[in-house]
Amino acid sequence: xxxxxxxxxxxxxxxxxxxxxxxxxxxxxxxxxxxxxxxxxxxxxxxxxxxxxxxxxxxxxxxxxxxxxxxxxxxxxxxxxxxxxxxxxxxxxxxxxxxxxxxxxxxxxxxxxxxxxxxxxxxxxxxxxxxxxxxxxxxxxxxxxxxxxxxxxxxxxxxxxxxxxxxxxxxxxxxxxxxxxxxxxxxxxxxxxxxxxxxxxxxxxxxxxxxxxxxxxxxxxxxxxxxxxxxxxxxxxxxxxxxxxxxxxxxxxxxxxxxxxxxxxxxxxxxxxxxxxxxxxxxxxxxxxxxxxxxxxxxxxxxxxxxxxxxxxxxxxxxxxxxxxxxxxxxxxxxxxxxxxxxxxxxxxxxxxxxxxxxxxxxxxxxxxxxxxxxxxxxxxxxxxxxxxxxxxxxxxxxxxxxxxxxxxxxxxxxxxxxxxxxxxxxxxxxxxxxxxxxxxxxxxxxxxxxxxxxxxxxxxxxxxxxxxx
Numbered sequence: 001x002x003x004x005x006x007x008x009x010x011x012x013x014x015x016x017x018x019x020x021x022x023x024x025x026x027x028x029x030x031x032x033x034x035x036x037x038x039x040x041x042x043x044x045x046x047x048x049x050x051x052x053x054x055x056x057x058x059x060x061x062x063x064x065x066x067x068x069x070x071x072x073x074x075x076x077x078x079x080x081x082x083x084x085x086x087x088x089x090x091x092x093x094x095x096x097x098x099x100x101x102x103x104x105x106x107x108x109x110x111x112x113x114x115x116x117x118x119x120x121x122x123x124x125x126x127x128x129x130x131x132x133x134x135x136x137x138x139x140x141x142x143x144x145x146x147x148x149x150x151x152x153x154x155x156x157x158x159x160x161x162x163x164x165x166x167x168x169x170x171x172x173x174x175x176x177x178x179x180x181x182x183x184x185x186x187x188x189x190x191x192x193x194x195x196x197x198x199x200x201x202x203x204x205x206x207x208x209x210x211x212x213x214x215x216x217x218x219x220x221x222x223x224x225x226x227x228x229x230x231x232x233x234x235x236x237x238x239x240x241x242x243x244x245x246x247x248x249x250x251x252x253x254x255x256x257x258x259x260x261x262x263x264x265x266x267x268x269x270x271x272x273x274x275x276x277x278x279x280x281x282x283x284x285x286x287x288x289x290x291x292x293x294x295x296x297x298x299x300x301x302x303x304x305x306x307x308x309x310x311x312x313x314x315x316x317x318x319x320x321x322x323x324x325x326x327x328x329x330x331x332x333x334x335x336x337x338x339x340x341x342x343x344x345x346x347x348x349x350x351x352x353x354x355x356x357x358x359x360x361x362x363x364x365x366x367x368x369x370x371x372x373x374x375x376x377x378x379x380x381x382x383x384x385x386x387x388x389x390x391x392x393x394x395x396x397x398x399x400x401x402x403x404x405x406x407x408x409x410x411x412x413x414x415x416x417x418x419x420x421x422x423x424x425x426x427x428x429x430x431x432x433x434x435x436x437x438x439x440x441x442x443x444x445x446x447x448x449x450x451x452x453x454x455x456x457x458x459x460x461x462x463x464x465x466x467x468x469x470x
Contacts (some may be wrong), residue, residue, distance in 0.1 A: 033063035040072060048189035049076050067093050071103050080187060081156030083110075083120045114421075123149045127159050139166050140299070147292030154285060155186050157193075164196055173203050178284060185281065297342055300380050304339050307373040308332070330354035331370060335377055345388045348381060349411075378415075386416035397425050402433040420450040424459060436466050 003016040040055035056073040059066055074089035087110070090103035098104075110117055126145050133142040146163040149156055160183050167176035177200050183193040311332060334351035337344055355374075366374075393408030409426040413419055427442035443459040443466075450456050 029062050033059045033066055033069070036062065037066060037069045037072070040069070040076075043189070044072065044076055047185075047187060049080055049187040050190045052076050065096050067097050067101060067103075070096070071101075071106075074103065074106065078106075079155060081123075081153050081158065084124070119152060123153055123156065123159075127156070127162075130159070130162060134162070134166065139170060140295075142166060144292065144296050144299070147288060147295070151289055151292065154182075157183060157186050157190065160186070161190075161192055161196070164193075168196065168200065171203075173200055176200050177204060182281070182284070185277075300342065301339055303376060304335055304373075304380075307369075307376055308335055308339070310369050311335075311373050331374055331377075335373060338377065338381060342381070345381070345384045348377075349385055349388055352385070382415050386412050386419060386422075389415065390419060390422050393422065393429075394425060397429055400432070402429040405429045406433065406435075417449075420446065420453065420455050423449070424455040427459060427462070431462065431466065440466055 003019060003021060036055045036059035040052040040059060043049070043052040043055060053073065053076055056069050056076065059069040060073065063069075070089045070093035074086040074093070077083075077089065078086035087107065090106050093103040094101055094107070110120075126149050130142040130145040130149075133139070133145065143163065143166055146159050146166070149159045150163070153159075160179055164176045164179035164183065167173070167179060176196070180193055180197045180200060183190065184197070187193065330351050333354075334348050337347035337351055341347075389408045390412035393405045393410075393412055396402070396405035396408065406426065406429045409422050409429060412422040413426060416422070423442060423446050427439050427446060430436070430439035430442055440463060443463040446459040447456045447463075
């Protein structure tokens with residue numbers, strides 16, 4: 001512990017032996033901050049993450065330079081899927097102490113995997129979309145979005161709580177209980193989860209009946225005559241006391257067995273529960289993935305079938321018009337391929353390539369039904385198409401087959417204009433293929449659309465090299 005005034009090491013005294021400053025209260029504040037940190041650490045170890053967050057925030061409030069508290073709070077946020085909050089805490093920690101700080105490793109681990117960081121940002125965007133869909137009462141679409149998020153980040157607590165709330169809204173109590181059990185496994189002390197569980201348990205609890213009848217035990221008696229007197233005697237009166245002794249011995253044995261069972265069974269029961277909970281968690285995650293995929297595919301198939309019927313009607317009207325039928329046939333092939341197998345992206349992509357207009361030719365006039373079906377197909381399959389073409393283009397680029405890489409990288413960026421890597425590699429492919437004018441245009445687009453990134457910096461360097469060569 002060092003003095004806040006001069007930075008000298010403090011002794012056990014309540015004043016600084018170097019500058020004489022009063023440090024008694026200062027020591028108590030730092031000690032209390034460390035106590036809150038230790039409390040947060042204990043709570044985090046038993047997965048009371050909400051309680052850990054409260055204690056760690058209090059520790060930081062007392063000592064904003066508590067690096068360990070910042071790092072642990074970042075880990076707790078990361079565990080519940082709050083990546084932005086986690087990065088914020090680790091950044092503050094590095095600003096306090098920039099050397100020998102494990103927060104540097106945490107940040108590097110995330111930044112060295114751009115795909116993972118982009119996936120986290122995409123999950124946050126999808127969560128916000130799901131929340132907006134809930135406000136619009138579009139609960140089916142919100143369910144699909146949330147299930148997609150949880151497939152990649154099953155410990156995203158807010159997304160799982162929102163999915164449970166949707167199930168509660170739809171009165172699907174069993175599904176809500178399953179999601180809330182997973183929330184409790186992530187954070188045992190979260191008050192929102194506990195409040196939802198209480199509501200669900202009240203709906204699932206069976207109603208207790210009040211029809212239990214009272215039982216009265218009547219003692220049997222024996223009546224006989226002794227002279228002129230009538231004697232009334234209980235049946236058990238006067239029975240052999242040996243029977244009672246044997247009964248007591250048997251009861252003692254049973255009580256001993258019961259006590260032994262109470263001491264041994266809890267551990268066995270707890271072990272069996274832990275094993276069953278783990279198996280249930282694995283089966284539940286697999287079931288969630290399959291359910292999400294089935295729900296999404298059923299919804300997509302029903303919509304595409306309806307759009308296909310509408311497009312068939314338009315095709316009948318368009319028969320004989322130049323070029324229209326051929327373009328519509330290509331779109332119909334793409335839609336049919338998607339309906340038959342949503343995972344057959346290659347067939348969908350092959351059909352959609354027929355819609356591309358060669359340079360110098362005018363685009364064929366499209367009907368409203370054509371535009372509606374095309375937009376719907378893009379809404380459902382745009383991400384898969386972008387990923388498919390990026391993989392093809394990048395593979396050709398790595399193999400130095402730049403002429404083959406160019407069209408695929410261009411299509412990848414057209415389907416996903418936030419994929420800066422596809423645009424950057426497209427510029428490189430143009431440059432290595434000798435198409436310097438197109439390379440210059442592409443590098444300029446990277447600089448404009450993705451400023452302050454490594455790709456933009458490298459594009460500026462390559463653009464300057466091309467200009468110097470001219």
